[in-house]
Amino acid sequence: MDDRIDDLIRDEARDYNEPPATPTEAMWVAIAAGRREGRKDGSIAPIVAEVPIARSFRPSVLPFFRLGVGIAALLALGIGIGRWMEHGKSVQAPAVAQAPATRMPAAPTDSGATAVTPRPEEVGRELASSASPRTPRGGSPAQFVSRTERRSGAEAAAYDFALSQHLGQSEAFLTLFRSSVRSGRVDPVAYASARQLLSTNRLLLDSRAGADPASRQLLQDLELVLAQIAQLNTAGDSSDVHIVTEDMDRGDVLPRLRTAVPAGI
Amino acid sequence: MDDRGLIARVLAGDATAERALYDAHVDRVFRLVYRMAGDLDQAQDYVQETFIRAFSRLADFRGESALSTWLGSIAISVTLNGLRKVKRFRQREVALEDAAELGRVTREAEPDLKTRLHGAIDALPPGYRAVFVMHDMEGYTHEEIAASLGVQPGTSKAQLFRARARLREALADFVTD
Numbered sequence: 001m002d003d004r005i006d007d008l009i010r011d012e013a014r015d016y017n018e019p020p021a022t023p024t025e026a027m028w029v030a031i032a033a034g035r036r037e038g039r040k041d042g043s044i045a046p047i048v049a050e051v052p053i054a055r056s057f058r059p060s061v062l063p064f065f066r067l068g069v070g071i072a073a074l075l076a077l078g079i080g081i082g083r084w085m086e087h088g089k090s091v092q093a094p095a096v097a098q099a100p101a102t103r104m105p106a107a108p109t110d111s112g113a114t115a116v117t118p119r120p121e122e123v124g125r126e127l128a129s130s131a132s133p134r135t136p137r138g139g140s141p142a143q144f145v146s147r148t149e150r151r152s153g154a155e156a157a158a159y160d161f162a163l164s165q166h167l168g169q170s171e172a173f174l175t176l177f178r179s180s181v182r183s184g185r186v187d188p189v190a191y192a193s194a195r196q197l198l199s200t201n202r203l204l205l206d207s208r209a210g211a212d213p214a215s216r217q218l219l220q221d222l223e224l225v226l227a228q229i230a231q232l233n234t235a236g237d238s239s240d241v242h243i244v245t246e247d248m249d250r251g252d253v254l255p256r257l258r259t260a261v262p263a264g265i
Numbered sequence: 266m267d268d269r270g271l272i273a274r275v276l277a278g279d280a281t282a283e284r285a286l287y288d289a290h291v292d293r294v295f296r297l298v299y300r301m302a303g304d305l306d307q308a309q310d311y312v313q314e315t316f317i318r319a320f321s322r323l324a325d326f327r328g329e330s331a332l333s334t335w336l337g338s339i340a341i342s343v344t345l346n347g348l349r350k351v352k353r354f355r356q357r358e359v360a361l362e363d364a365a366e367l368g369r370v371t372r373e374a375e376p377d378l379k380t381r382l383h384g385a386i387d388a389l390p391p392g393y394r395a396v397f398v399m400h401d402m403e404g405y406t407h408e409e410i411a412a413s414l415g416v417q418p419g420t421s422k423a424q425l426f427r428a429r430a431r432l433r434e435a436l437a438d439f440v441t442d
Contacts, residue, residue: 005433010401012382019299019308022292027313028284034317172354175347179306258314 034255074162075203081155082208159209164261166200170222171257173197174248177229181245194229201226218260221251268332275323287316290333293403294340300398301344303387311347315340330412337405337413345391378439385435393428400425 173193180186201223210216228244248254271289274282294315299308319339326335386394395414399405400421407425411418 005436006429008378009382009429009432009436012379013386013397013402015379016383016386016398016402017300017303019296020305022295023305023309024288024291027291027295027309027316028287030309030313031287031316031320034313035320168350169354172350175307175310176351176354179304182306254310255313255317258310259317 030255033252034259037252037256037259071162071165071200072203074158074165075207078155078158078162078209079207081158085152085155155208159207163204163209163215166197166204167218167222167257167261170197170201170226171254171261174225174254174257178245178248178254181241186241191230191232194226198223198226198230215260218256221253222257225251225253269328272323272326272332275320283320286332290336291316293333294336297337297399297403298340298344300402301341301395302348307347307351311340311344314343314347318343331409334409334412337399337409338415341395341413345395348391378436381439382432382436385432388435389428389431393424393431396421396424397428397432 173190177186177190177194180190201219204210205216205219205223210219225244225248228247232240232244268286268289271282271286275286291312295308295312298311298315299305302308302311315336319336322339326332386397389397392414396410399410399413400407405413407418407421410416410421414421416424
């Protein structure tokens with residue numbers, strides 16, 4: 001019985017997603033362009049994550065809102081840390097120059113040198129106070145530099161993560177959009193999705209994630225494409241839709257997104 | 266020229282060797298990716314990404330497996346990642362749609378055997394589907410599949426067995442009829 005069904009399955013499955021002729025030349029042109037782009041900015045992402053075999057995809061109740069809230073929270077965190085750092089810098093700057101003139105009593109160390117241990121509440125007061133230069137309450141320049149580097153690293157990681165998530169979402173969206181245009185079935189939801197992505201894109205452009213010239217250029221090109229899609233409407237002229245996809249192809253937006261997004265995002 | 270010679274020339278910066286290597290393997294990679302993706306645009310995208318990654322990491326290829334197997338592993342990884350992203354995005358779009366639209370389910374005529382089978386293959390977990398497509402449709406051996414998916418040959422056999430069992434289950438009433 002099982003053998004009979006297996007034979008049937010093998011016979012009937014032969015034309016499952018039967019491949020057409022390989023579009024060799026068209027793909028080669030895109031590969032050559034992608035290679036040039038990758039060489040130019042060195043951004044070809046390594047294969048960092050393999051998809052686990054037979055991984056189950058856990059459906060979530062509101063994936064869209066969860067993702068949106070996640071990205072917004074990361075952005076807010078990044079911006080908050082950035083502002084905090086800016087504030088901190090203006091307080092810390094004179095600390096380097098005036099370190100010998102510390103007002104607070106210093107704790108003696110084993111070597112006899114004085115090392116000042118800043119209390120958390122003091123650091124908080126420093127950062128919360130005005131940005132006018134004043135004598136620092138404590139902390140050696142080396143300690144400040146080390147803390148600054150740590151904060152800076154965490155901040156950069158938060159922005160990188162938010163940027164990768166956004167670029168990954170945009171890549172998936174544009175892939176689907178292009179496919180639906182070619183098949184002549186553009187879902188009206190696509191325009192709403194484009195508006196959502198456009199908002200995130202603008203937030204990222206105005207944040208530290210947009211400071212890197214390569215990322216900024218990509219975000220700007222992406223903004224143009226997303227804005228064009230968002231302005232289309234369900235009754236829009238189909239030639240407008242094709243103009244958008246042509247712009248996408250001309251700017252190599254999708255290949256650039258793919259090289260910018262690490263595998264696994 | 267064999268793969269080893271081509272690889273050496275590609276690493277030396279020979280652009281014609283890059284093209285020769287691509288020509289030698291693109292059909293097999295495209296067939297596999299298309300079977301998995303089922304969409305020409307997506308398949309093209311995944312094949313392009315496969316070769317871009319392969320060329321950029323060719324220096325890391327140690328020759329422990331055949332080049333075709335190594336390319337197959339990149340292609341499967343890229344395709345499953347891409348399909349996962351598309352699936353996630355589709356779930357997002359569904360969340361945006363009007364709930365009333367979702368509730369409007371129509372009972373369609375019972376699909377024929379082929380349609381039912383293709384639907385059942387689509388519904389297999391990605392790993393099972395990859396093994397089924399590679400073995401039963403594209404003729405890969407369990408050793409090649411294992412190397413491509415980073416699993417043991419025994420795991421590949423077990424996944425194929427389970428995939429077929431699920432398909433049998435999905436078609437059981439057709440056969441008894």
